[in-house]
Amino acid sequence: MQRRDPGAPVMCRKSPGIVVSKQLLRERLPYRPLWWRLLRGTEAFAYVLMAPAILTIAVVVLYPTLTAIDISFRRVDIYTPGSARGPFTLTNYARLFGSTAFWQSVQVTLSYMVISVAFALLIGFGTAILLHQRFRGRTLARMMAVLPWAIPPVVAANIWWWILDPSFGLLNWVLLKVGLIKEPVNWIISPGPALAAVSMVTVWKGYPFFVVMTLAGLQAIPQDLYDSAAVDGAGRLAAFLHITLPALRQILALATLLTVMWVFREFAIIWVLTGGGPMRATETLAIMTYTEAFAHFRMGVGAAVGVVTLVISTIASIIFIRQSRKEFY
Amino acid sequence: MRSMLVRVIVLVVAFGLFVPRGGAAPVAIVLRFPSWQQDEPGVSEWWKEQIAAFERTHPGVRIEFTKVPLAEHTDKLIAQFAAGVPPQIVHVPAQTFFVFADRGWLESLDKYAGIEEVKRTYHPLQAKTCVWRGSTQCVLMLNYGYAWVYNEKLLKASGRSVPKNPEEYLETLKAMTDKEKNQFGIGIPTLPGFTMVAHIAVFVYGAGGRWTDEQGSPAVLTPQVRQGFQWWKEAVLSASPLGQESGRLRQLLMEGRVASYNDGPWMHGFAKRANPEVRPYLRAAALPVRWTMGGPSNVVAIPKRASEQEKRLVWEFIKSGTTKEAQLRYALAVGGPPPRQDVFIPSEMKRELPFFDVYAAVAKRAVSWIPFGLETKANEFIKVVSEHAQRIIVRNEPVDEVLRDLQKALEALKRQ
Numbered sequence: 001m002q003r004r005d006p007g008a009p010v011m012c013r014k015s016p017g018i019v020v021s022k023q024l025l026r027e028r029l030p031y032r033p034l035w036w037r038l039l040r041g042t043e044a045f046a047y048v049l050m051a052p053a054i055l056t057i058a059v060v061v062l063y064p065t066l067t068a069i070d071i072s073f074r075r076v077d078i079y080t081p082g083s084a085r086g087p088f089t090l091t092n093y094a095r096l097f098g099s100t101a102f103w104q105s106v107q108v109t110l111s112y113m114v115i116s117v118a119f120a121l122l123i124g125f126g127t128a129i130l131l132h133q134r135f136r137g138r139t140l141a142r143m144m145a146v147l148p149w150a151i152p153p154v155v156a157a158n159i160w161w162w163i164l165d166p167s168f169g170l171l172n173w174v175l176l177k178v179g180l181i182k183e184p185v186n187w188i189i190s191p192g193p194a195l196a197a198v199s200m201v202t203v204w205k206g207y208p209f210f211v212v213m214t215l216a217g218l219q220a221i222p223q224d225l226y227d228s229a230a231v232d233g234a235g236r237l238a239a240f241l242h243i244t245l246p247a248l249r250q251i252l253a254l255a256t257l258l259t260v261m262w263v264f265r266e267f268a269i270i271w272v273l274t275g276g277g278p279m280r281a282t283e284t285l286a287i288m289t290y291t292e293a294f295a296h297f298r299m300g301v302g303a304a305v306g307v308v309t310l311v312i313s314t315i316a317s318i319i320f321i322r323q324s325r326k327e328f329y
Numbered sequence: 330m331r332s333m334l335v336r337v338i339v340l341v342v343a344f345g346l347f348v349p350r351g352g353a354a355p356v357a358i359v360l361r362f363p364s365w366q367q368d369e370p371g372v373s374e375w376w377k378e379q380i381a382a383f384e385r386t387h388p389g390v391r392i393e394f395t396k397v398p399l400a401e402h403t404d405k406l407i408a409q410f411a412a413g414v415p416p417q418i419v420h421v422p423a424q425t426f427f428v429f430a431d432r433g434w435l436e437s438l439d440k441y442a443g444i445e446e447v448k449r450t451y452h453p454l455q456a457k458t459c460v461w462r463g464s465t466q467c468v469l470m471l472n473y474g475y476a477w478v479y480n481e482k483l484l485k486a487s488g489r490s491v492p493k494n495p496e497e498y499l500e501t502l503k504a505m506t507d508k509e510k511n512q513f514g515i516g517i518p519t520l521p522g523f524t525m526v527a528h529i530a531v532f533v534y535g536a537g538g539r540w541t542d543e544q545g546s547p548a549v550l551t552p553q554v555r556q557g558f559q560w561w562k563e564a565v566l567s568a569s570p571l572g573q574e575s576g577r578l579r580q581l582l583m584e585g586r587v588a589s590y591n592d593g594p595w596m597h598g599f600a601k602r603a604n605p606e607v608r609p610y611l612r613a614a615a616l617p618v619r620w621t622m623g624g625p626s627n628v629v630a631i632p633k634r635a636s637e638q639e640k641r642l643v644w645e646f647i648k649s650g651t652t653k654e655a656q657l658r659y660a661l662a663v664g665g666p667p668p669r670q671d672v673f674i675p676s677e678m679k680r681e682l683p684f685f686d687v688y689a690a691v692a693k694r695a696v697s698w699i700p701f702g703l704e705t706k707a708n709e710f711i712k713v714v715s716e717h718a719q720r721i722i723v724r725n726e727p728v729d730e731v732l733r734d735l736q737k738a739l740e741a742l743k744r745q
Binding site: 078079080081082165166167168186187188189190191275277278279280291294295296297299 | 404407408410411412413428432511513519520521522570571572573581586706708709712715716719720722723
């Protein structure tokens with residue numbers, strides 16, 4: 001059998017006119033192991049490449065989730081990895097569904113979510129429409145508008161705690177000065193105002209996300225659509241209702257979905273401002289999960305609250321995803 | 330050029346890694362010591378001196394003294410114990426010590442040399458607090474009583490003198506209050522949590538009430554508890570800023586915006602940081618009630634999960650703080666009597682501590698506010714009491730009605 005000269009030139013398959021030396025190819029192309037060369041181009045190759053990411057997700061997300069689901073079905077006070085597991089039981093769920101505190105927590109979570117997301121959406125959308133106009137200082141205005149997003153939640157909550165202080169806070173002082181209230185509002189220790197306060201801070205922290213998303217969406221709408229509409233005699237309101245809003249539908253649905261998820265698991269703002277109080281008025285499911293597991297040392301019950309939260313947020317996600325499937329273009 | 334740069338970087342890194350720094354001994358063992366007292370004025374300096382002295386006599390051992398806020402301390406420790414990685418030095422408020430002891434997480438100290446001296450020389454609360462199921466599992470750091478720390482200038486301006494009974498006390502607080510000017514007679518924490526319940530206990534225990542009876546059953550339907558809650562409600566609604574926590578209230582006292590605050594001997598450390606125009610007028614007096622709230626404040630312990638070598642080192646560290654000399658320095662740092670009873674504090678040393686004698690007197694007659702019978706459910710107890718108490722001041726619900734609900738809630742907690 002005749003041996004080939006390793007340095008002999010070969011023809012490039014894709015561009016037959018180009019002839020290169022094999023030696024040159026070996027020197028320039030990186031070394032690939034045998035398994036790489038064998039699997040390349042096959043379906044298995046894709047799985048091999050994805051394996052590190054899948055393994056990481058399995059360790060970081062899947063294992064804790066499965067563990068939480070497992071201990072939610074067992075009587076566990078304090079979970080220690082490797083400790084003997086008790087028998088399967090529905091006690092935690094029975095206890096949860098039979099307690100008024102849980103249902104109050106569900107109600108608080110839904111109220112908090114609806115108020116926070118609705119206001120963040122309206123304010124964020126309105127701000128984005130304004131910031132989409134041409135005016136002097138627009139870049140600075142855009143920067144200022146998204147600033148709350150960049151502030152860590154714990155820092156933001158502490159700043160607001162000082163602003164909302166019932167006796168010495170800025171907000172009460174301003175409201176008293178302008179005559180909107182006659183006596184200081186107990187923002188942190190009265191149930192109604194406390195929920196309003198945590199929602200207000202969540203809106204302040206969350207509306208910039210809508211601004212960024214909406215601005216991106218607005219910039220992607222072709223000007224031709226507005227020009228055609230103008231030729232057809234459409235006014236500004238008609239263009240807004242029939243072009244801008246439908247074009248932003250998908251992006252707003254996505255932003256709303258992500259904000260709903262964020263509000264559902266929001267912990268830092270509520271914990272720093274009210275700790276879930278007063279009288280559980282701001283105890284969302286996220287706060288309840290923590291207090292049951294780490295304050296009352298009932299990790300089984302805490303895990304059950306977490307699982308219920310997971311189910312509710314999954315259902316919410318499915319509804320939103322279905323709603324947002326309608327294409328505009 | 331690039332290879333030259335790489336060589337320089339490698340040399341610098343190698344130099345940093347392998348050249349001994351300042352001749353310090355390499356650290357072989359690190360003992361973790363999380364505490365809320367890491368930056369607390371007064372007592373933190375004592376801890377730091379103890380750590381420095383220990384590290385000098387134990388080359389290769391380093392104590393990692395880190396800050397964890399009191400409000401989060403117990404929860405974080407629980408999580409660390411549950412994960413099997415507790416800190417080697419366990420420092421907890423006495424109220425939550427039982428949560429750890431009850432789960433069998435703490436080492437018995439009875440086998441260590443030196444514990445007998447602690448048992449012999451320490452305040453009786455050492456035995457009452459630290460002996461759990463027959464074995465000594467902690468060392469008491471401080472026993473205390475609350476006193477009334479007030480601004481004498483504001484007291485005189487109100488035309489009142491130091492109150493001698495609860496009725497005078499409440500009238501004095503009201504007289505020092507001018508809500509129009511954001512000036513308050515007293516600061517009482519009203520955010521749910523440990524300090525809120527501690528400050529309710531000042532009134533409840535002051536009136537002779539107790540959370541539980543001698544059998545450890547909830548007992549909040551007594552006339553004394555009712556009286557205590559009434560006093561607390563009156564003081565909060567008429568003379569205190571609402572929605573505040575202890576750190577902020579101490580600061581307001583130091584700024585002269587609240588005229589008084591009920592607190593333990595650690596107030597000395599905070600008073601040193603008061604505004605110059607307020608500091609000279611700060612005074613302390615015993616609370617004008619028959620029983621003073623107080624008892625064991627905080628304890629140190631060793632986790633069972635530590636290695637034998639670590640346990641031995643931690644015990645040596647704890648023991649170094651129980652000597653007469655260390656206890657004398659502790660008394661001066663914390664501003665109150667130390668748990669070791671045979672320590673004599675010369676009067677010239679107490680000059681820097683103007684409230685010392687008051688705190689020494691109240692510590693002697695202080696009553697522990699630990700809810701015996703519910704001590705292993707301390708966190709939940711605090712939450713239940715806070716929530717019910719808030720109904721009284723936020724919704725203005727009748728004390729009797731709230732106490733009936735509180736009794737039921739505590740009984741349910743006891744049954745769990």
